[in-house]
Amino acid sequence: MRVSLVYERIREEEAQLMRAVERLGHELSLVHLNSDKYFTLDRGAMRSDVALIRAISQTNALLSSEMIEHMGVRCVNPSTVLRVCNNKLTTSMRLSEVGIPTPRTAVAFSPEGALRAARSIGFPVVLKPINGSWGRLVSLARDEEELRAIVEHREAIGSPYYRVHYIQEYVRKPGRDIRAYGTEEKFITAIYRISDHWITNTARGGKAEPVKPSSELEELVVRTCEALGGGFLGVDVAEDEGRGLLVMEANATTEFKNAARVTGVDIAGEIVRYALGS
Amino acid sequence: MEAICPVCGSPIRLPEDVIPGELLDCSSCNAVLEVFEEGGSYALREAQGILEDWGE
Numbered sequence: 649m650r651v652s653l654v655y656e657r658i659r660e661e662e663a664q665l666m667r668a669v670e671r672l673g674h675e676l677s678l679v680h681l682n683s684d685k686y687f688t689l690d691r692g693a694m695r696s697d698v699a700l701i702r703a704i705s706q707t708n709a710l711l712s713s714e715m716i717e718h719m720g721v722r723c724v725n726p727s728t729v730l731r732v733c734n735n736k737l738t739t740s741m742r743l744s745e746v747g748i749p750t751p752r753t754a755v756a757f758s759p760e761g762a763l764r765a766a767r768s769i770g771f772p773v774v775l776k777p778i779n780g781s782w783g784r785l786v787s788l789a790r791d792e793e794e795l796r797a798i799v800e801h802r803e804a805i806g807s808p809y810y811r812v813h814y815i816q817e818y819v820r821k822p823g824r825d826i827r828a829y830g831t832e833e834k835f836i837t838a839i840y841r842i843s844d845h846w847i848t849n850t851a852r853g854g855k856a857e858p859v860k861p862s863s864e865l866e867e868l869v870v871r872t873c874e875a876l877g878g879g880f881l882g883v884d885v886a887e888d889e890g891r892g893l894l895v896m897e898a899n900a901t902t903e904f905k906n907a908a909r910v911t912g913v914d915i916a917g918e919i920v921r922y923a924l925g926s
Numbered sequence: 927m928e929a930i931c932p933v934c935g936s937p938i939r940l941p942e943d944v945i946p947g948e949l950l951d952c953s954s955c956n957a958v959l960e961v962f963e964e965g966g967s968y969a970l971r972e973a974q975g976i977l978e979d980w981g982e
Contacts, residue, residue: 657960658947680946683963706979781981807978882982899982 649924652677652696652721654712656704660905664916665700672920681708691720698923699723702901706734706781709901724923725879725900732876733900736778736814739876746875748868749894751886752817759799762813766795772818775802779809781899783847788818819886819894824848826859826885826893827907828869829915831922832878835866837913838885839906856906868893876900880922929970933957940968949973 651669653676655662669676677696679685681703687693699716701723703709713727725733732738740753751774754765766773772790775798780786789795802810825848828838838861841854848854859865865885872883872895882902886894904915927940934955944950948961950970959970 655947657949658945662947678945678947680963682960683946684965685963704980705977706981779979782976784981901982903982 649697650675650677650695651920651923652679652694652699652716653702654679654681654699654716654723655702656680656682656708659704659903661903661916662702664905664908665702665919668914668916668920672917672924674920674924679712681712687715687719689715689718691718694719694721696721700919700923701725701730704901706730706779706901710734724919725881726877729877729879729881730900733879733881733898734779736776736780736897737812739897740814742875742877743872743895746871748872748875749891751819751888751894751896754815756813756815757811759796759803759813762799762815763792763795765813765815766792769815769817771795774816774818775799776814776816777810778812778814783849785810786847788846818846819896820889821846821848821886822889824854824887825896826865826887827856828859828861828865828883828885829881829902829904829907829913829918830866830869830873830883831880832870832874833922835861835869836915836918837861837907837911838865838869839910856910858911864893868895872898880919927968929961929968931955931957931959932971933959938970944968 651674699721701713710730713723743750756762756765775787777785787798824840824842829836838859839856841848843854869883873881882899884896888894908915928937931952936954946963950959958973960973
């Protein structure tokens with residue numbers, strides 16, 4: 649089988665995926681979006697059985713997957729899944745539709761609405777950009793004064809996306825959260841991301857340790873992948889003191905080097921096998 | 927294979943197994959450079975920092 653790797657930067661994940669494709673006996677084709685390539689939109693213009701979408705720009709990941717699917721090549725993850733996972737509001741709606749537990753969430757399109765939303769959830773609250781990643785611009789508002797300052801800064805940034813105020817309850821988690829990996833068919837593995845800071849992303853310095861998964865976690869991850877359209881996802885889960893496991897979000901071009909290192913699971917190989925249906 | 931550092935103009939020897947999208951350091955000026963393909967050969971550009979829509 650011929651597997652295309654669609655990417656911008658060669659990070660450790662992309663290097664592991666390249667090795668996995670070759671180790672599993674498939675032909676690898678590199679599609680570096682930032683080289684002097686261009687794409688015609690003819691069906692059959694790309695000769696490949698499947699394309700692994702690994703662009704680091706979420707815009708380029710989504711658009712390249714839509715274009716490659718238009719050319720008749722299946723993408724992992726599919727554009728429909730990338731579109732959902734790139735937007736926290738869309739993700740929340742999909743999870744809510746099937747009753748997957750998430751933090752209490754409210755959305756407002758004005759500063760006044762943001763204040764009322766936060767009051768209804770109860771302080772402290774967390775404000776997140778609807779299309780952000782790596783914990784970027786995720787902000788904690790402990791009271792109305794802090795909320796007003798955060799919203800004022802958001803409104804001044806200029807991008808219409810920052811004027812959509814996506815507000816969640818502050819989840820009191822035990823100094824860690826869970827990054828789990830799975831598909832709509834099976835749970836793969838999980839790590840704790842341990843940090844003294846309330847933002848626990850390993851991209852922000854959170855320490856990774858393996859999780860001994862409960863059946864509840866395994867089932868929650870599979871249900872989440874199914875709810876978001878089916879794909880190989882990195883699912884972020886918080887352990888709320890009162891409510892148990894809550895799904896925070898899912899990542900469709902997931903990073904996995906720390907999880908592969910501490911769990912010993914060949915996540916790159918799992919992605920390639922999933923992409924090829926083997 | 928050799929390419930030119932776009933920041934300081936020094937020649938940079940590319941590894942035999944270099945591929946587009948890799949990052950290299952210029953040993954003369956310490957710039958972080960991205961390898962890309964242009965006209966069938968490899969070239970270097972200054973690597974961008976984290977952009978607004980980067981993520982997973």
